[in-house]
Amino acid sequence: MRWRNLSPRALATVAVLAGLAIVPPLALLTGATFYIDVFTRIMIFGIAALSLDLILGYGGMVSFGHAAYLGIGAYAVGILAFYGIHDGFLQFGTAILASALAALFIGFVSLRTSGVYFIMITLAFAQMIYFLSVSLNTYGGDNGLNIDRHSDFAGLLDLDHANTLYYLVFAILVFCLCLGRRLVDSRFGMVIRGARSNERRMSAIGFPVLRYKLTAFAIAGVMCGVAGALLANQQLFVAPAIMEWTRSGEILMMVILGGMGTLIGPIVGAVAFLALETVLADLTEHWQIIMGPILVLVVLFGRGGIFGLLSRWRFARHRG
Amino acid sequence: MAEPLLSVTELFKHFGGVVATDNVSLSIAEGELHAIIGPNGAGKTTLIAQLMGELRPDHGSIRLGGGDVTWLPSHRRSRSGMGRSFQITSIFPDFTVLENVALAVQAHAGHSFRFWRSARTDPALQEPARAILERVGLAIRADVPAAVLAHGEKRLLEIAIALATRPRLLLLDEPMAGMGPEDAARMVAFLKRLKGAVTLLLVEHDMDAVFALADRITVLVYGRVIASGPPEMIRADTDVRKAYLGDDEVP
Numbered sequence: 352m353r354w355r356n357l358s359p360r361a362l363a364t365v366a367v368l369a370g371l372a373i374v375p376p377l378a379l380l381t382g383a384t385f386y387i388d389v390f391t392r393i394m395i396f397g398i399a400a401l402s403l404d405l406i407l408g409y410g411g412m413v414s415f416g417h418a419a420y421l422g423i424g425a426y427a428v429g430i431l432a433f434y435g436i437h438d439g440f441l442q443f444g445t446a447i448l449a450s451a452l453a454a455l456f457i458g459f460v461s462l463r464t465s466g467v468y469f470i471m472i473t474l475a476f477a478q479m480i481y482f483l484s485v486s487l488n489t490y491g492g493d494n495g496l497n498i499d500r501h502s503d504f505a506g507l508l509d510l511d512h513a514n515t516l517y518y519l520v521f522a523i524l525v526f527c528l529c530l531g532r533r534l535v536d537s538r539f540g541m542v543i544r545g546a547r548s549n550e551r552r553m554s555a556i557g558f559p560v561l562r563y564k565l566t567a568f569a570i571a572g573v574m575c576g577v578a579g580a581l582l583a584n585q586q587l588f589v590a591p592a593i594m595e596w597t598r599s600g601e602i603l604m605m606v607i608l609g610g611m612g613t614l615i616g617p618i619v620g621a622v623a624f625l626a627l628e629t630v631l632a633d634l635t636e637h638w639q640i641i642m643g644p645i646l647v648l649v650v651l652f653g654r655g656g657i658f659g660l661l662s663r664w665r666f667a668r669h670r671g
Numbered sequence: 672m673a674e675p676l677l678s679v680t681e682l683f684k685h686f687g688g689v690v691a692t693d694n695v696s697l698s699i700a701e702g703e704l705h706a707i708i709g710p711n712g713a714g715k716t717t718l719i720a721q722l723m724g725e726l727r728p729d730h731g732s733i734r735l736g737g738g739d740v741t742w743l744p745s746h747r748r749s750r751s752g753m754g755r756s757f758q759i760t761s762i763f764p765d766f767t768v769l770e771n772v773a774l775a776v777q778a779h780a781g782h783s784f785r786f787w788r789s790a791r792t793d794p795a796l797q798e799p800a801r802a803i804l805e806r807v808g809l810a811i812r813a814d815v816p817a818a819v820l821a822h823g824e825k826r827l828l829e830i831a832i833a834l835a836t837r838p839r840l841l842l843l844d845e846p847m848a849g850m851g852p853e854d855a856a857r858m859v860a861f862l863k864r865l866k867g868a869v870t871l872l873l874v875e876h877d878m879d880a881v882f883a884l885a886d887r888i889t890v891l892v893y894g895r896v897i898a899s900g901p902p903e904m905i906r907a908d909t910d911v912r913k914a915y916l917g918d919d920e921v922p
């Protein structure tokens with residue numbers, strides 16, 4: 352059969368996207384419509400994880416402050432809505448601009464370091480933005496900010512309908528995935544990957560590496576900022592908790608769990624992580640006790656994450 | 672006399688109390704193969720790192736083709752025509768052999784803020800890269816991951832990457848490091864062919880190779896130039912004989 356010739360990655364991509372595409376009709380059919388909301392949220396985190404994978408899996412930049420852009424994107428929507436500005440283009444435009452500027456600034460400073468220093472500096476910046484949001488008393492401070500309406504895209508999309516929001520998020524996810532795929536094999540992508548593998552050599556052959564890494568960092572920040580703006584629409588609420596440092600850790604976990612440097616893997620990781628969280632939280636309030644060991648096992652034995660396991664299993668079956 | 676391609680004047684570099692480069696002056700004419708020899712710890716690699724801009728000298732100047740490059744970062748020196756190979760093989764192990772070289776071609780084919788078209792199927796990058804692989808004799812290995820190459824092949828790839836940036840001056844840091852006699856002979860033959868087409872600065876421990884290839888030789892001991900001149904002169908120099916006394920390496 353034809354599909355047997357597809358690479359594991361292409362196969363996983365088709366399977367995952369097809370699966371996500373049929374969630375709403377399936378949910379309507381079975382009457383479990385709250386799954387539409389659950390999977391909207393999962394896909395939003397999929398976008399965030401995918402954006403982190405661009406710089407982590409391909410660029411080797413271990414950003415431990417990625418949730419900051421989620422927060423910036425969400426607050427852009429929240430604050431504009433607070434002032435009665437509900438225009439979606441304006442809200443998302445602001446989210447993109449704000450996360451781009453934040454990423455450029457954070458990247459400009461932190462990309463001069465590497466290894467554990469880079470991790471700490473990105474974390475520190477994210478914490479600064481977190482505490483900034485806590486101090487914004489006008490916008491609810493610690494308690495957050497209710498958003499009374501969804502983003503309004505000139506009346507073209509009615510995001511009050513769960514289905515519409517779902518497919519908007521789905522479309523953006525697919526777009527980010529396509530963009531990511533093109534990006535990592537483009538000239539730009541080759542520079543980023545080369546810098547991950549051997550930065551000194553990249554300079555010696557004539558690449559001004561920093562500006563390429565900074566651009567990648569900003570692209571990832573913007574993608575995550577858009578995810579934040581979507582999250583604000585899904586929750587109709589935004590609070591500092593959206594960018595707590597543990598959230599950055601969770602996004603990092605989704606990438607590692609799903610498979611770094613694959614783009615589709617982190618989306619699988621987001622599904623697995625949030626599904627597991629939901630299931631385990633139903634079983635016990637101490638769900639982290641079970642989640643922790645699972646993550647440890649995947650990291651120890653599943654090199655390449657879930658995606659890596661799947662493709663090895665498929666490869667073994669092929670030969671068998 | 673025409674201006675030399677590279678001229679180094681009164682270069683100094685200290686690491687704490689250690690003087691790694693001690694008043695080194697050097698000039699290399701266009702087309703020349705200039706070898707730098709010296710015992711271990713003589714500061715040869717430190718000198719190359721300063722020439723390429725990876726280390727900043729404490730004092731002195733480096734001019735390439737008449738322009739001062741002393742304070743330029745590596746990537747700018749690469750643009751002004753300098754290239755280097757590394758003593759410890761420095762390739763991109765995850766990329767294929769062809770991609771390794773194509774990346775170096777890309778570095779000198781305009782900016783790389785191109786986000787959409789695949790670089791991995793771009794003939795503008797692949798064709799020059801393939802030509803260079805032909806030249807070093809690695810064409811049949813073009814599509815294997817660089818990580819699986821044999822040591823000798825990796826050393827050739829190391830030079831192929833540097834050549835792909837089309838340098839006017841190529842700094843070779845011990846290209847024969849760790850090679851068996853067969854591979855070393857192949858490398859010498861290759862460098863002989865390369866000589867003349869590119870100006871070469873060769874740091875090498877293999878004395879047979881150095882004396883077979885070099886137009887001029889500079890001897891570095893404890894960061895200082897103790898002799899510089901054509902091979903026959905270096906062979907006869909008493910200071911050089913003294914520096915190598917004991918291991919009797921000078922043929």
